[in-house]
Amino acid sequence: MVSSVPTASNPVTTIWSCATPPLARQLQHFRCPLPIGSSSVGIFVPILRVSREINRNRLGKSVHRIRNKLNVSFALMVFASLATGNLHAQLVNGGFETGTLAGWTLGGQVHVAVVQSANFNPGPVAAPEGTHFAAISTGPGQLSNTTYDVDGNGANEFDMSSMQQTVTFTSTSSPAMLLFSWNFPSSEQDQPTQFDDVFDVQTTIGATTSRVFSGSACKNDGSSFSPFPNVACSGSTLLNWTIVNAAPITNTSLRYGVGPWQQACVAIPGTVIGSNTVTITVRAADQSDNQFDSALLVDNFTIQPNCNSAATTLQQITSSNGANVQVKNGGVVFTPVDNGPPLSADNTGTAFAFASTGNYTGDNPNALQQIFVYDNSSYTRVTGLTIASGGQVEGVSLSGPLVGSLHGRYVAIAATLNAAASQQIYRWDRQTSTLTQVTNTTGCANKNPSISGDGSRIAWETTCNAFTGQGTTQKVVYGTFAATWSAPVNFMSTGTPAASCKGFEPHLSRGDTGNFIALRSTCNLTGTTPVATLGDIFRYNISAATWLRAATTETLATTNNFGPSIDAATAGNAGRYVYFISDGNYFNVTNDTQLEIYRYDFNTSTLKQITTTQAGSGYISVHQASDGTGALFSYEFVNGSTNRFEDGTGNFNGTTLTLKLGATMALSLNADVGVDAGNVPTVLFLSNDDLKSPSQNADGNTEVYSARTP
Amino acid sequence: MMSALVRLLFSFAISFLAVATVHAQRSAPSTFDIYGYRAYDSSGPQCSYSYIDASGGSLLNLTAASGAAAASDDGGAVVNLAAPFQLYGVSGNTLVASSNGYLAAASDLSAEDGGDFSGDCPLPAIADNSAASQARIYAYHADLDGAPNLGNMYAQYFAVCPRAGEFGVAEACTVVQWQNWAERSQTGVLNMQAVLYHTTFEIALQYQTLDASQGATATIGTQSDNATSGNAYGCGGSRSLAPATAVCFFDPRYIPVQIDRIFGNGFETP
Numbered sequence: 001m002v003s004s005v006p007t008a009s010n011p012v013t014t015i016w017s018c019a020t021p022p023l024a025r026q027l028q029h030f031r032c033p034l035p036i037g038s039s040s041v042g043i044f045v046p047i048l049r050v051s052r053e054i055n056r057n058r059l060g061k062s063v064h065r066i067r068n069k070l071n072v073s074f075a076l077m078v079f080a081s082l083a084t085g086n087l088h089a090q091l092v093n094g095g096f097e098t099g100t101l102a103g104w105t106l107g108g109q110v111h112v113a114v115v116q117s118a119n120f121n122p123g124p125v126a127a128p129e130g131t132h133f134a135a136i137s138t139g140p141g142q143l144s145n146t147t148y149d150v151d152g153n154g155a156n157e158f159d160m161s162s163m164q165q166t167v168t169f170t171s172t173s174s175p176a177m178l179l180f181s182w183n184f185p186s187s188e189q190d191q192p193t194q195f196d197d198v199f200d201v202q203t204t205i206g207a208t209t210s211r212v213f214s215g216s217a218c219k220n221d222g223s224s225f226s227p228f229p230n231v232a233c234s235g236s237t238l239l240n241w242t243i244v245n246a247a248p249i250t251n252t253s254l255r256y257g258v259g260p261w262q263q264a265c266v267a268i269p270g271t272v273i274g275s276n277t278v279t280i281t282v283r284a285a286d287q288s289d290n291q292f293d294s295a296l297l298v299d300n301f302t303i304q305p306n307c308n309s310a311a312t313t314l315q316q317i318t319s320s321n322g323a324n325v326q327v328k329n330g331g332v333v334f335t336p337v338d339n340g341p342p343l344s345a346d347n348t349g350t351a352f353a354f355a356s357t358g359n360y361t362g363d364n365p366n367a368l369q370q371i372f373v374y375d376n377s378s379y380t381r382v383t384g385l386t387i388a389s390g391g392q393v394e395g396v397s398l399s400g401p402l403v404g405s406l407h408g409r410y411v412a413i414a415a416t417l418n419a420a421a422s423q424q425i426y427r428w429d430r431q432t433s434t435l436t437q438v439t440n441t442t443g444c445a446n447k448n449p450s451i452s453g454d455g456s457r458i459a460w461e462t463t464c465n466a467f468t469g470q471g472t473t474q475k476v477v478y479g480t481f482a483a484t485w486s487a488p489v490n491f492m493s494t495g496t497p498a499a500s501c502k503g504f505e506p507h508l509s510r511g512d513t514g515n516f517i518a519l520r521s522t523c524n525l526t527g528t529t530p531v532a533t534l535g536d537i538f539r540y541n542i543s544a545a546t547w548l549r550a551a552t553t554e555t556l557a558t559t560n561n562f563g564p565s566i567d568a569a570t571a572g573n574a575g576r577y578v579y580f581i582s583d584g585n586y587f588n589v590t591n592d593t594q595l596e597i598y599r600y601d602f603n604t605s606t607l608k609q610i611t612t613t614q615a616g617s618g619y620i621s622v623h624q625a626s627d628g629t630g631a632l633f634s635y636e637f638v639n640g641s642t643n644r645f646e647d648g649t650g651n652f653n654g655t656t657l658t659l660k661l662g663a664t665m666a667l668s669l670n671a672d673v674g675v676d677a678g679n680v681p682t683v684l685f686l687s688n689d690d691l692k693s694p695s696q697n698a699d700g701n702t703e704v705y706s707a708r709t710p
Numbered sequence: 711m712m713s714a715l716v717r718l719l720f721s722f723a724i725s726f727l728a729v730a731t732v733h734a735q736r737s738a739p740s741t742f743d744i745y746g747y748r749a750y751d752s753s754g755p756q757c758s759y760s761y762i763d764a765s766g767g768s769l770l771n772l773t774a775a776s777g778a779a780a781a782s783d784d785g786g787a788v789v790n791l792a793a794p795f796q797l798y799g800v801s802g803n804t805l806v807a808s809s810n811g812y813l814a815a816a817s818d819l820s821a822e823d824g825g826d827f828s829g830d831c832p833l834p835a836i837a838d839n840s841a842a843s844q845a846r847i848y849a850y851h852a853d854l855d856g857a858p859n860l861g862n863m864y865a866q867y868f869a870v871c872p873r874a875g876e877f878g879v880a881e882a883c884t885v886v887q888w889q890n891w892a893e894r895s896q897t898g899v900l901n902m903q904a905v906l907y908h909t910t911f912e913i914a915l916q917y918q919t920l921d922a923s924q925g926a927t928a929t930i931g932t933q934s935d936n937a938t939s940g941n942a943y944g945c946g947g948s949r950s951l952a953p954a955t956a957v958c959f960f961d962p963r964y965i966p967v968q969i970d971r972i973f974g975n976g977f978e979t980p
Contacts, residue, residue: 324838326828329778363937365830366838386936388842419840420820 091167091280094180094301096132104134107162108283109144111137113246115297121244125258126656128181129300136161137249138197138286139293150285151198151216151226158290162283165301169276173305173693176271178203178212178280180301181263184231185241186217186294187255188287196225197294199284205270205277212266216287217294226287229641232614234259236588243295253293260612261297263661265307278303305693307664313708314663316692317374317684320358320701324367335367338702340686341670342371342393346408347400347453347510347568347626349674349682351375353382353411354704355393369393371413373430374704375406382411382428384435390419400453400510400568400626404431410455412438414447425449425460427481438485441466450506452514453568453626456481459506459517462488469493476503476519478542491540494547495523504535509575510568510626515542516575518564525549533557537564537580539602550578550600550607559584560595565633568626576603577630579622594618597635599652610652611659616640622650627675634673634683635659647671649681649709662707665689669702682708743833743941745798746962747932748969751943756969757958760873761918764885764903767866772809772856775825775839782856783894784839785809786824788817792867793882793908796961797845798934806843807863807886811854811928813904815845815935827853829929831948833940845935847959848942849886849904849915852928853894861890873905873914876958876966881909893928896921910964916956925951932959 092103096114106112115135117124127133138159147156169176178201188195200214216226218233239257243249268278284296320337327333335357342355352374357367360379364370371382371393387393392415399410411428423445425438439446444464451458459478462468467488468475477488492503501523508514520535525547534557537550550564564580567573578600585592587609595618597611611619617640625632631653637646645668648661662683671685684706690697697703740756741749750756772785779785789805796802797815806816808824816822819841826839829851837844856862864887871883887903898921905914915930930951931942943949943957951957960966 326838328784328827331778362832363834363836363940365835366828368836368838370836383936383938386836386844388836389838389840418842 090169090303091165091301095129095299096134097130099132101134101163104163104165107164107281108148108160108285109146111139111143111159111161111249112163113137113243113249115243115246115249119243119246120254120258121242123241123258124656125183125297126658127299128261128263128658133181133297133299134163135243135246135249135252136163136199136282136284136296136298137243137252137293138284138290138295139253140243140249140251141253141293142290144290148285150200150283151214151228151287153225153227155194155225155288157198157285157287160283160285162281164279164281166277166279167303169278169303171271171273171276171303171305174271174273175267175269176276177265177304177307178268178301179263179265179304179307181261181299182213182215183258183261183297184215184217184284184294185234185254185256185258185297187253187292188217188219188294189233189256190220190238191292193219193221193223193225194288195292196287197285197292198226198228198287199282199294199296200228201264201266202281202283203268203270204279204281205268208270209281210269212268213264229614232259232262232612233592249295252295254295255292258297260657261299263659265664268303307661313706313710314691315706316696316703317352317706318354318356318358318360318704319696320356320703321699324357324365336701337367339704340702342396343670343672343684343686343704344396344398344411345672345674345682345684346398347674348407348676349672349684349706349708350676351398351408352672352684352704353396353398353408354686355396371396371411371415371428373398373408373411375408380430382413382435384428384433385413385415385417385426387415388418391415391417391421394423394447395449397449397451397458399451399455403454406431410451412449412451412458412460414449414460423447425458425479427451427455427458427485429455436481436485438479439464439467439488444472448505450508450517451510452508453510453512454514457508457514459508459514459519461504461506470499473500474502474504476506476517476521478506478508478514478517491517491542491545492521492523492525495521495525498523501531502535505562505564507564507566509566512568512570512574516540516566517542518566518578518580520562520564520580530557532559532561532584534560535562537561537578537600539566539575539578541575548602550580550598550602551605556584563621565622565624567624567628567630569628569630573603573628573630577601577624579624579633581619581622583618595620597622597633597650599630608652608654610650610657613637614641621671623671623673625673625675625681627679632673632675632681634671634681634685636668636671636685639664645687647683647685647687647707649673649683651681660709662709663687663691663705665691676708678710680708680710682706741931741941741943743932743939745934745939745941747798747939747941748960748962748965749931749941749943750958750960750969752956752958756966757876757914757956758873759916759954759956761916761954762868762872762885762887762903762905764864764866764887765862765889767864767885767887770807770863770865770886772824772863773819775823775841779825779827780855780857782809782861784825784827786814786819786822787863788819789813789865789884789886791884791906791908793884795884795906795908796911797847797932798939799961799963800845800935805886807865809854809856809863811848811850811852811888811891811902813847813849813886813906814843816843826851829927829945831929831942831945833929833931833942833945834933834937835940836937843935844933844937846933847904847906847913847915848929848931848933849888850900850902850917850925850928850930852923854888854900855892855894856888856890858892858894859890859899861888861892863888863891871905871907873916875907875910875912875914876960876968877907877910877912877964878966879909881907883907893921893923896923896927898922911961912964913959914956915958917951917953919953920951925949930957
């Protein structure tokens, strides 16, 4: 059973779109190629990692070192986190939780009401914040012949209503940012081009009014009459919803239902550090006629110093600076102190393993990439595995729930110990400081490890014939630890064509013994063709030795499916949910080839598309939490309209989705998720942005950030 | 009565401190690490200077670590030991001697190329040459070169060490010697040696002559595998050396009787 997106049971998704701070312009392009042979999504990453030798002529030598002095001051971090987000005074009733429009002044046809999910028939429409939100309707039906021209295209608009509020506040940033959730379902979706209903948000300071946000109705055929950008479609199936019991907008017709919520974060032009008085005006109007209805749904208006969610606790965990510079024989070797890319969180998000050239434990002054574990407030180095010059850490995976006395007790590592070494898999036991080597091969690679929650099993990609019997063709294998590591198991031997099909991105179920492996493969592992050229998502049950595919209706060879992440549930729900990213158009939504997050339920064989993004944007990673619910995950989203990365957490209950933004940035690199004892998800990610105020990363090194999203 | 008792106790305490101070002044400077290596120099009775001529031993043929520098500048040579030597409790039969003034516990040049030309401070510190063993004896680790003074490196095994170890037992030793060596950008001739004892695993570093830096830019110490423990007697200019002096490192299992075994500060030294 495969459900389609545009149904009443579809998830309500939330998508962020933010204004463009100046730094965002530095990131002009992003791309997500998914070539065969790559184990992860390739994204253009303009991070500088320089290790070069300049001029081998002998000029005499001296050694200059810029010693990295750690400035990790957790007290300072805590202070900084407390110091941000201070804006005195706020909008009145910005979340409409009073159930009224108190604080707001209505205009135009004044067809505005505070509604909740029960006001949508059949619904539901979950509020992005609290239970209430506002609806500005162009209906029901024809209201007036008064004309407007909200979008300035010269065509008449009708049935315009507005809501407005003036707020005085003290800002700690310039410009201050206006954040709100919005949704613009329209019955014009399948109507001729000129019936392109519109909405906008304006801010006014003194005599200056600025349009800070706008949109027009989605069109199934992709056309647009208004200069305002088309919003994402609610779906392509006629549902014929109506708004009920919400005078004066009762009987507003929403023929395509209500699609995903989105979040906006826009700069308020003219705001200064200090006191500001701003009038915010929100309008919606019916373009070219006054027949088919549209409704602008809005919620949770706040003014903040930045785009980060007010409730989010964003911390910069690592603090690296400086570099190691050696001059030898006239050659200069410059090694920056930096973190990542490998990063992996435990089940709580309070501990993580990562690769770094930092000197966090005082024994790495030469800035050689090593593996470290951060656990609450302290760093330890994986001292059993010292990486020499020319070596590299390819991947790390931290185990999950408590084993012995530690969360994340075990670290799976893929690394080359020096320039001449082969890539091997290791496991480090943090509790006993014991290293075990899982592979010992030559002339081939072992990489991208994934460790089970209890640390007893590791799956990885390998090109070693000794493990696969398939030459250098990349497969996924796994090993299990008892007293020693078992021989790697080539469980993909059933796939065809065996000699050439490949396996990628293994992800063991976390929180248990790792009985399930989710992966991407070009092999026909279930005997069902076709398999996408770039691979489909499969699940292998180790104890039962059975394969299942995340069955879809999408069969395009060019479809990118990647990044599978399996849950850690137990008993009947074990291995039930797999999240992954795909640009496939599985639900035949018009023009929907964006990278979206999907969840496949192996118990019910149901695929859900849980996000819906606009063209030019997309999700590039999803990591399911190992809390066993199958609902919580982290995401990385590239907002094409702002050229900003947005990292956060999501909660999908099978019907509705809530996304919580952790932070926006010019560049994000890798993200993982944990859920703490309070059931609050935390997204951990790498970024070279300076996300905190006051500044903590002025040198632009890649740092590990943590955003707790209650 | 109470006052007299307090006065007596106070006097006793003063006397104790005075004795302790005398002993502390008598003790040579020492350093320690997590493993328990303890280092003393020849300014005190814990470590003697008695240079051994090892030039009659095997000439070490250095191999360049890379094409960037000559073997005498950045190179290494394997020293096959006639008897095992334990460094940080780990036994080995081979060492790699580096032109840059250190010995590494390694079986061959693929494990240690001798090319680490920059001394680290403090220890432990992960070494940064391409093929690096972290378990090392830093005799005089700096950017050294044999070419300026036409130097040679030698290794020689003595069934009975000509320099008696501080533990007081007759034992074999291996001497690795840098003869007529130089530190780049410094004047002067560096003649030094590492004496490795095969029973007590004492390490005696002896400096016959020094370059003009007098060790100010060199790292002198020991480090364990994986850089989990390290003992820098001197680094980054923390201590200078003098010609005709020695620095001794004692394995915690074989602490000589003339060294206090508890505090390392002279309090209980006889």
